[in-house]
Structures are given as C-alpha cells and as structure tokens.
Amino acid sequence: MKTDIEIAQESKMKTIQEVAETIELTENDLDVYGKYKAKINFSAMERSKSREDGKLILVTSINPTPAGEGKSTVTIGLGDALNALNKQTMIALREPSLGPVMGIKGGATGGGLAQVVPMEDINLHFTGDMHAITTANNALSALIDNHIQQGNQLDLDPRRILWKRVLDLNDRSLRQVIVGLGGPIQGTPREDGFDITVASEIMAILCLATSIEDLKLRLSQIMVGFTYDRKPVCVGDLKIEGALALLLKEALQPNLVQTLFHTPTFVHGGPFANIAHGCNSILATKTALKLADYVVTEAGFGADLGGEKFLDIKVPALDKAPDTVVIVATIRALKMHGGVSKDLLQEEDTVALEKGFSNLQKHIESMQRYQVPVVVAINEFVTDTESEKNLLVQLCENLGVKVARTNVWGLGADGGKELAQLVLKAIEENTNTFAPLYAEQTPLLEKVEAVVKQIYGGESVVLSTKAEKQLAQLKQYGWDLLPVCMAKTQYSLADDASLIGRPRNFSIHIREFIPKLGAGFIVALTSDVMTMPGLPKKPAALNMDVTNDGKAIGLF
Known part of the structure; x- marks a missing residue:
C-alpha cells in the first residue's frame, strides 16, 4: 500500500494558473510561488466583495485519538465529491505546524486519495x-x-x-x-x-x-x-x-493550492483548536465564499473545541454562519470512548462501540444547539467490520440524524459522494435560524459557564485563586464582555483527558485568564493544558529524510 507522500508525489498537478482559472482568477490576481502555489492579492479579494456568498459547510469531529480521525481528509474528500457532482466548490483549510508534523500527529494535508498538494511543501515551509x-x-x-x-x-x-x-x-x-x-x-x-x-x-x-x-x-x-x-x-x-x-503583509494573503482532484483550495492560517481558536483565516473563507457556490472548511479537533470556537468566535467576524455542520466520527475512536485500549482498537467490539457512541451523541446535540443542520460522516478504516459500520449507522439514524459512510482516503471523490448528497439535502432544508451560544454582552464567566454546561456537558466552573483575581481585573478594565476562547485537552469533553466517552457531573478548572485584545477574545486556560507542546518518545522526525535529488521521505 502506498504512503500518503508517495501518492502525493506521483500525482499530476495542474499549474496554479490553471487552478485559478476555474474560479475566474487571472494571472494578475496571483502572487506566484513556483508552479503550484500562489497567494491571492488584495485587489482580487477587493474585486470579489460584491459577489453573493456561496454556501458554507463546516467540518468538525468527535474527540479524537492521538492520531486524529481524518477530519481534514474528509473535508478534502467532501470538496472533491461536490465538484464531482458538478457543484462549484472550494476548500478552506488551516496551515500545518511543524510541531505536530515532526511530532506525533503528522501534517494537515489529508491522506490517501483526499489530499492537498504539493503535500511536502505545505507541510514544511510552504509560502513562509x-x-x-x-x-x-x-x-x-x-x-x-x-x-x-x-x-x-x-x-x-x-x-x-x-x-x-x-x-x-x-x-x-x-x-x-x-x-x-x-x-x-x-x-x-x-x-x-x-x-x-x-x-x-x-x-x-x-x-x-x-x-x-x-x-x-x-x-x-x-x-x-x-x-x-x-x-x-x-x-x-x-x-x-x-x-x-x-x-x-504577504502572510495576510490567502494561499491557493489544489487537491489531487484539482479542487481549488485555500490553505491559510493555522491556530490550534485546543489552545487557540482553531479556524483558518477570515480572508480565506470569505474570499472562497465569493469565488465558489460551495465552500467546505474545517475547525480543529472536536466540536467541543474548534466547532464551538468557529460558531462563537469566527462566525460573528465572518458574518456568515454554516449552512450545515458535518461531524466526522470513526469506529476506532468511538470504541476508545467505550473503554477499549488503544492497542485493541482494530478488533471488532460492538459493545464498546455502542457505549462510546455517547461521545458522538453529545457532539451532535451540541451542534444542533446552534440550530444548524448536522450530518455525520463515518470515516471508514480497513479494520472496521460490517457489523460495526451497520451498528453506527443505525445508532445515528435512531437519533434522526443524516449519516453517510465515507471512504475518501481509499476512493477519493467517489468515496464521498453519498456524504456530498446528504450535505446538499441538509443545506436545502436549512431554515437559516442560527442561534449563537451566548449574547455579546454576556459577562465572561457566564460565557465560560455556557460553554462548559451546554457544549461540554459539565456541571460547574472552578476558578483558581489566580483566575479569580484576573477575572476581577478584566472587569476593572472593561474586558470581561469579550468572547471566551477555551484552552482544553482535545481528548475529552472534560479538562481531564482520562474522562472518555460522555462524562457527567464534572467541573472545568480555569487556572488562568489571558487577555488577547488584538484577537478580540479572552483565553481561558484549563487544568494542565500546555501552549508549548512537547515531543513524544518516538517523534515522527525519526522517520524523515531527503534523497540526493531532493525528494522528501517520511512525511504524513
């Protein structure tokens, strides 16, 4: 079986000018970085502002395993599938960070036959x-x-x-x-x-x-x-x-690349969703909405992190709510949430799957709270059994939620057509009644409590002595009405990574508030979450190399 980087390196890319032509951009609209990368210049963005916005599809996920559940892969595959159905579509993703690229999680360019390319450039230095x-x-x-x-x-x-x-x-x-x-x-x-x-x-x-x-x-x-x-x-x-x-000034301009299927893709901005707001740039998403009829974008980690922040921090700035939300789930992660150890996730276990389904159920409820249609995408792995896949479909249907089995990693656009059709149907049924989680003038602590109780399913918020003093200081300076950006582990709905599934009767512990006045929000650091991660015992960097002719090895 070929690796992701081998698939990417063997692909036949179009020049970036050819890709730009499909969204009615000319050579004068681009600042080109070689044959296959370009930045969109400000005059092109300004010219597109008068166009009507396309439809926006937000892709998020359940709480993941350390390896991730393929949210970016599904995002890319869904965009390709919509284009294959003759729907003019663009994709808007975040840029990878060298931290996870050389750590444990890998890059952020998708996988298999659902990738953005040039993969090695994007995952390394890209456009700087x-x-x-x-x-x-x-x-x-x-x-x-x-x-x-x-x-x-x-x-x-x-x-x-x-x-x-x-x-x-x-x-x-x-x-x-x-x-x-x-x-x-x-x-x-x-x-x-x-x-x-x-x-x-x-x-x-x-x-x-x-x-x-x-x-x-x-x-x-x-x-x-x-x-x-x-x-x-x-x-x-x-x-x-x-x-x-x-x-x-150059970094502010969105980067244009393509998928293996040649779908035009913006890859721009890269905040993590566990320690920052986890969404790609306003300029990339907004410009894509002006250039295409459908835009597929993703928010980092689970719906409790990137999904919530997209809806409560990015949507007001974007002035556009998603027309539907796709929640990516995998059988292996749900079995983990059902209590299966990571080394046994490849074995069939429908009992653990049904138990772990509670995690997905909570994320569905959380996203439905915003009154946006929800579709579940089951990202299939070769170790999934038919019994497990059928059970997960049935569990979703029992909740009245649209669900599609997807295999864009193995089949590319063809593996995402069922999902694409369900998304199109959900968009048609959307009543455009988006309801934010909290009002703008809600005090900061009440905003934190709303996230904890309604999105995480927690019971209460506990402030450290330091956080209590900082909250009083924020009120003193008039900053306590800003949105909150929760910094929390991605592995659990709680702030304790060991609390898998759908924990109940838990508290979220705020150790510190950090004002980010330029960004326009207050970061709430919970428990022991770190803003500078560490490398694992065997980092991905150990498998990386470069051939004498300059070809990268070991990226994923």
Whole structure:
C-alpha cells in the first residue's frame, strides 16, 4: 500500500494558473510561488466583495485519538465529491505546524486519495507564513526588552510582561526561561517563556483580520504587560504596529493550492483548536465564499473545541454562519470512548462501540444547539467490520440524524459522494435560524459557564485563586464582555483527558485568564493544558529524510 507522500508525489498537478482559472482568477490576481502555489492579492479579494456568498459547510469531529480521525481528509474528500457532482466548490483549510508534523500527529494535508498538494511543501515551509508570524511575534519581544533597556519610558514592569516568544516546533525545554542574563549591557533579567507559533496572538490576529488596516488596528491593541502601577501597556503605546504589519503583509494573503482532484483550495492560517481558536483565516473563507457556490472548511479537533470556537468566535467576524455542520466520527475512536485500549482498537467490539457512541451523541446535540443542520460522516478504516459500520449507522439514524459512510482516503471523490448528497439535502432544508451560544454582552464567566454546561456537558466552573483575581481585573478594565476562547485537552469533553466517552457531573478548572485584545477574545486556560507542546518518545522526525535529488521521505 502506498504512503500518503508517495501518492502525493506521483500525482499530476495542474499549474496554479490553471487552478485559478476555474474560479475566474487571472494571472494578475496571483502572487506566484513556483508552479503550484500562489497567494491571492488584495485587489482580487477587493474585486470579489460584491459577489453573493456561496454556501458554507463546516467540518468538525468527535474527540479524537492521538492520531486524529481524518477530519481534514474528509473535508478534502467532501470538496472533491461536490465538484464531482458538478457543484462549484472550494476548500478552506488551516496551515500545518511543524510541531505536530515532526511530532506525533503528522501534517494537515489529508491522506490517501483526499489530499492537498504539493503535500511536502505545505507541510514544511510552504509560502513562509509561519516564519513571518514567528518573526513578527519575536520582533515584538525584542522591542519590548529593548524598550526596557533603553530607559523604559512607559514604566513597564518586567515582572508583569505577558508577551511570550514563540517557535514553530514542540520544545518543552523552552516553556519557562530567563532572559537578559550576563550583566547590564545584556538587558534586564526577567522570566519569559515560549509558546508554539500557532498559539501566538499574532496567529489569531492574522486569521481574524479583514484587511491591512484592520491588521494594524488589531496589532496595536495587543496587550504586552502592565506598568509598575498596574496600567496596561499595548503595542500601540510602543508605536510599532506598523513594523509588525510590514512583516506580515504577504502572510495576510490567502494561499491557493489544489487537491489531487484539482479542487481549488485555500490553505491559510493555522491556530490550534485546543489552545487557540482553531479556524483558518477570515480572508480565506470569505474570499472562497465569493469565488465558489460551495465552500467546505474545517475547525480543529472536536466540536467541543474548534466547532464551538468557529460558531462563537469566527462566525460573528465572518458574518456568515454554516449552512450545515458535518461531524466526522470513526469506529476506532468511538470504541476508545467505550473503554477499549488503544492497542485493541482494530478488533471488532460492538459493545464498546455502542457505549462510546455517547461521545458522538453529545457532539451532535451540541451542534444542533446552534440550530444548524448536522450530518455525520463515518470515516471508514480497513479494520472496521460490517457489523460495526451497520451498528453506527443505525445508532445515528435512531437519533434522526443524516449519516453517510465515507471512504475518501481509499476512493477519493467517489468515496464521498453519498456524504456530498446528504450535505446538499441538509443545506436545502436549512431554515437559516442560527442561534449563537451566548449574547455579546454576556459577562465572561457566564460565557465560560455556557460553554462548559451546554457544549461540554459539565456541571460547574472552578476558578483558581489566580483566575479569580484576573477575572476581577478584566472587569476593572472593561474586558470581561469579550468572547471566551477555551484552552482544553482535545481528548475529552472534560479538562481531564482520562474522562472518555460522555462524562457527567464534572467541573472545568480555569487556572488562568489571558487577555488577547488584538484577537478580540479572552483565553481561558484549563487544568494542565500546555501552549508549548512537547515531543513524544518516538517523534515522527525519526522517520524523515531527503534523497540526493531532493525528494522528501517520511512525511504524513
């Protein structure tokens, strides 16, 4: 059986100009990066604004196993299937981070016959967006420390600087560091730390900004820390938002690539959904909606994380709710939620499957809470048995939910046509009565409680002493009406990864609130979730190599 990278490398791609022509873009609309990648320029995006929006399909999932359940693969396969049914379709995905690429989860370009290409370029350096975000983030760090070194006119308290440096790799050793050691000319010693690039507020800002003007405004609103008398200091006070925007001007433009089926695809922005808002950029999704009749997009991890954040954070900024939501489920993950150990997931176990179905059932209920049609996509694996597949279909139908078996990994577009037809039917039946989870003016703690009780199924919220003090501070500064971005484990509905299935009577523990004023939300860090992941015992990097003629090996 061929690997994903072998399939991708053997594919025959169209030039990016040919792909662009299918969505009525010309060579003048593109900033080309070689034969198969391009950025859409601002004039093309501006020209498309007068067009009517197409239909939006959001793909999310159940709580996954560590290897993931193929949400991106299904997203890509569904887009290909819609095009195969002669529905003009675009796909909008996030960019991969080198953290999971070289860690355990792999890349974010799909798999099998449902991939975006050039796969190795996208999974590695692509068009340099991740590097631009990393550079802008760390330029801000350097300018903060330089400001302190050069007299500290703003009276910044080095003990209360919130801004961290970032790196687009999993490196646990950098979570907490000391900078400025070595004497007076080396700077002021202070505690610092690194997050992974995809957790940077600049990543969130890039994904939520609607123009360069909006980008600069959001950058100016980033809060970097407090003065000695506890007054907030923002980037605008340092007067460096223009310099940061300059570093990001190309990165703000959506990247155009293609699937193996030649479906035009935007791959742009890459926030994780467990520690950030987990959706691709507003500009990519909005531009796709103007260029195609149907847009398939995904939100990271399960519906409790990326799905909720798409609906409560991205939808208000996008000014467009999904016309239907697809929840990806796998039999192996549901058996895991039914109590089967990871090394036995390949064995048939209908009892565990039925028990673990409670996890999917909760996600269905959560997405239906927004009054958007829900379709379940069963992403099939070769180890699934007919008895298991038939049982899962029956369990979904018992809830009155549309369900389709999909095998886009093995069959490409043909393996997603049943799902595509159900999605089209759901869109036709949509009454456009989208109901957000909470009102804009709801206080922050009530927003957290709404997410915990209605989306996670939890009982209560417990604040640490630090979080209680921070909540009072947020109220003092008038920031407590912003949306909440929950940072939580992806493996459970609770904040304890060991609570599988559909846990009940649990509490969510908030250890810290972090204001992200440029992004326009407050991050709530739960339990022990980390914003700088670590590498596993046997990282994927151990299997990577490059041939003498420059061909990548070991990416997936």
